[in-house]
Amino acid sequence: MKISSKYLEAKGVYTRQVSYKAGSTIFHEKDLGREMYFIESGRVKITKMGLDKEMVLTILLPNQYFGEMGLVTRRPRSAAAKALEDCMLSILDEEGFRQAISTSSEFAMDVMVTLARRLESTNEGVKKSIEELRSLKNYIEVNRDKAYTVIDELIARISSLSQYLMP
DSSP states (O other): OOOOHHHHHHTTOOOEEEEEOTTOEEEOTTSBOOEEEEEEESOEEEEEEOSSSEEEEEEEOTTOEEOHHHHHHOSBOSSEEEESSOEEEEEEEHHHHHHHHHHOHHHHHHHHHHHHHHHHHHHHHHHHHHHHHHHHHHHHHHTHHHHHHHHHHHHHHHHHHHHHHOO
16 A cells, blocks of 8 residues: 555644745755655655765656655654655655654554565665776776876876976
8 A cells, every 4th residue: 555645634743735846955965754645646756965966866757755764763854855846745744743643553554565665675786886986996907007008108108298298
């Protein structure tokens, strides 16, 4: 079962609706996570900053939710959320989240399954990255002599040019 804000309202747990324009930031990485969001309309991009660029973790669609991790862990947000297009979101605050967990085992189970699937996806991403790094390491080891030869040739060329530059 996919939980929606309408399901929660039928259980007596209320959300508030907020609209975001396309390109608007919903929350930043490292913000305190005090709310979760249900997408009523529009698409939301979840991102994380890498070493030198933004990495897109996922694109979420209507009838999906996000932001629950911050409510569960009570830690700062591990990623950022941005509206890809005009969005209508239903927001469940911390008190409503706790009420929903205690009054609806379906909600609690859905959140756990969602978190487990996201963890599985993250694990697969880490596994793929490790495989790519191993492949790169092997490539470098196989081609190390070629790289040293190219570097030696570059040093020799630069050295021969420097004689023209020095008085």
